Amino acid sequence: MPSPKLFAQDGNEYREFTQVEYEQHAADLIEYERQNAIALEKAAARKTLLDRLGITSDEAALLLG
Amino acid sequence: MAIQTFTAAQILTAAQMNALQANDYNQTVSTKTANYVLVAADKGTRVVMNSASATTITVNTSLFSAGDSLRLQNINTGAVVVTAGTATVTSAGSLSIPQWGGGQLFFTSASAAVYFPDAVNVSSGLAYISGTTFSAASTVSLPTNTFSATYTNYKIIYTVTAASTDGTAINVRLRASGTDSSAASYSNAGVTYQIGAATIGAANLNGGTAWQFTQFNSADRNKVILEIMSPQVAADTNFFWDTYGRVAGSQGGGHGNGEFRAATQFDSLTLFPSAGTITGSYQVYGYAIA
Numbered sequence: 001m002p003s004p005k006l007f008a009q010d011g012n013e014y015r016e017f018t019q020v021e022y023e024q025h026a027a028d029l030i031e032y033e034r035q036n037a038i039a040l041e042k043a044a045a046r047k048t049l050l051d052r053l054g055i056t057s058d059e060a061a062l063l064l065g
Numbered sequence: 066m067a068i069q070t071f072t073a074a075q076i077l078t079a080a081q082m083n084a085l086q087a088n089d090y091n092q093t094v095s096t097k098t099a100n101y102v103l104v105a106a107d108k109g110t111r112v113v114m115n116s117a118s119a120t121t122i123t124v125n126t127s128l129f130s131a132g133d134s135l136r137l138q139n140i141n142t143g144a145v146v147v148t149a150g151t152a153t154v155t156s157a158g159s160l161s162i163p164q165w166g167g168g169q170l171f172f173t174s175a176s177a178a179v180y181f182p183d184a185v186n187v188s189s190g191l192a193y194i195s196g197t198t199f200s201a202a203s204t205v206s207l208p209t210n211t212f213s214a215t216y217t218n219y220k221i222i223y224t225v226t227a228a229s230t231d232g233t234a235i236n237v238r239l240r241a242s243g244t245d246s247s248a249a250s251y252s253n254a255g256v257t258y259q260i261g262a263a264t265i266g267a268a269n270l271n272g273g274t275a276w277q278f279t280q281f282n283s284a285d286r287n288k289v290i291l292e293i294m295s296p297q298v299a300a301d302t303n304f305f306w307d308t309y310g311r312v313a314g315s316q317g318g319g320h321g322n323g324e325f326r327a328a329t330q331f332d333s334l335t336l337f338p339s340a341g342t343i344t345g346s347y348q349v350y351g352y353a354i355a
Contacts, residue, residue, distance in 0.1 A: 007342075009199035010243075011208030024247060025203065031274070032234070032339040061264065 068108055092136065097122075102150065103135075103170075104128060111136040114162070116143040123150040126176040137180070138167035147180050156180040189353065191220065196348035201229070204337040207349055209243055212296040212332045216351030219296070223289040223336060223347045225310070228281035230341030232311050235289060236275040239302060239325055240333040247274040248327060253304075255321015257312045266312065268319055276304065279319045281338050282311035287345070288318075289336065296331040 006017040006025060017025065050060060069085065071077060087093075093110040101112065102123040112135060114120055120143055139145040145162040147154055153176065154160065160180060162168070168182035194216075199205050205223075212219060238245040251273045257266040268278040281287055287310035294303040302325040309318035325331075336347075 006203040007201065008204045008206060009197070009202035010204075010206045011195075012197055014199070014202065017203065020244075021204070024245070027247075028236075028275075028337075028339065035234075 107135050108133045109135060111138060114139045114145045115141045117141055118143040121146050121148040123148045124152045124154050124170070124178050125150040126152045129172040129175060131172055131174050134169055134171045136167060137162060137170055139164055153177045154180055156182065158182040191350045192353060194349040194351050196346065198346040200344045201342045203342050204335050205343065205347065206240055206335040207333040210332045211349055214297060217295055217298065217354055218352040219293045220350045220352065221291045221293065221347060223345060225281060225287035225289065225343045225345040227344040228283045228287065228338060228341060230338065231283035232280045232314060233339040233341055234277050234280055235308060236277050236337050236339060237291065238275045238335045239296060239329070239331040240335050241329065241331050245335050246329060249274055250325050250327045251276045251323065252326065253278055253306070253321055253323025255306065255319050257317060257319035259312050259315040259317035262315060268321055276323050278306055278321055279308045280311040281343060282316060285316060293334065299328045299330050301326050301328070302331060
């Protein structure tokens with residue numbers, strides 16, 4: 001399936017992305033997904049730890065004061 | 066010619082008639098170079114102040130009647146203040162007349178006058194530069210040369226009424242000659258908050274390829290306010306951000322600041338969501354240097 005076209009509002013002009021912008025967008029998406037993966041990993045590790053300790057996140061925040 | 070009082074059987078000369086008529090079409094002028102106290106003969110005439118030092122025009126009682134009026138003008142650099150002597154003087158505007166300013170002094174009684182200053186364009190501290198709407202845009206760039214030598218600092222207000230993807234990060238890249246800079250020189254820090262939650266989070270980024278903070282909310286209206294400091298100066302560019310939209314799955318926003326650590330000069334910037342498109346509008350303002 002071909003990638004959908006992307007558009008930029010460049011000043012008062014609404015135009016399709018240039019090749020350079022498509023490439024930057026692809027790089028940004030990879031970075032965005034990498035950051036999301038890290039955030040999900042952190043959230044899962046946190047949940048595992050809370051489950052092991054048998055406390056809620058609010059109780060954990062209380063402990064850290 | 067000051068107003069005349071004619072009596073019964075007096076002969077009105079052609080010269081008097083011409084002089085009185087002339088005042089209607091080419092008002093009688095008396096130029097003052099120092100503080101001046103209005104006299105009855107000023108009625109219907111134009112008093113022009115011409116002093117490089119500050120001066121006053123004093124208004125006293127019992128010289129004019131209800132309905133009388135005269136023009137006041139200032140043609141020199143010294144400010145002129147219309148001053149209540151024994152009469153009262155009120156105005157919706159300033160009683161100080163700047164150079165090339167003026168107005169009408171209108172008497173409502175023998176002891177009260179109203180000064181009506183002529184409208185002038187007052188220079189504002191915040192000047193509108195540009196703005197537009199955008200729809201289903203993956204990136205939104207300000208026009209080339211939005212940042213110029215005319216202003217040093219800028220305020221940009223975005224209203225995003227629709228985001229196609231919920232919870233995607235808000236990103237900003239500085240731009241020069243139509244090209245975004247993705248140099249790894251962007252850093253920002255700040256606090257984030259969620260409506261109805263006590264937890265305060267952080268939006269920290271060091272050495273990224275764009276400023277990044279909080280997220281777009283697809284279910285609600287978003288606000289992004291940026292203050293961009295010295296983007297046109299060959300030095301680090303600083304910025305301050307204020308947002309309202311989405312934070313970690315909830316309604317919320319944040320405040321913070323950051324920098325682009327390189328002496329690059331920019332003339333524009335680009336706002337974009339990490340994924341999807343945004344619809345809305347923006348306005349850019351420049352802070353007057355003086």
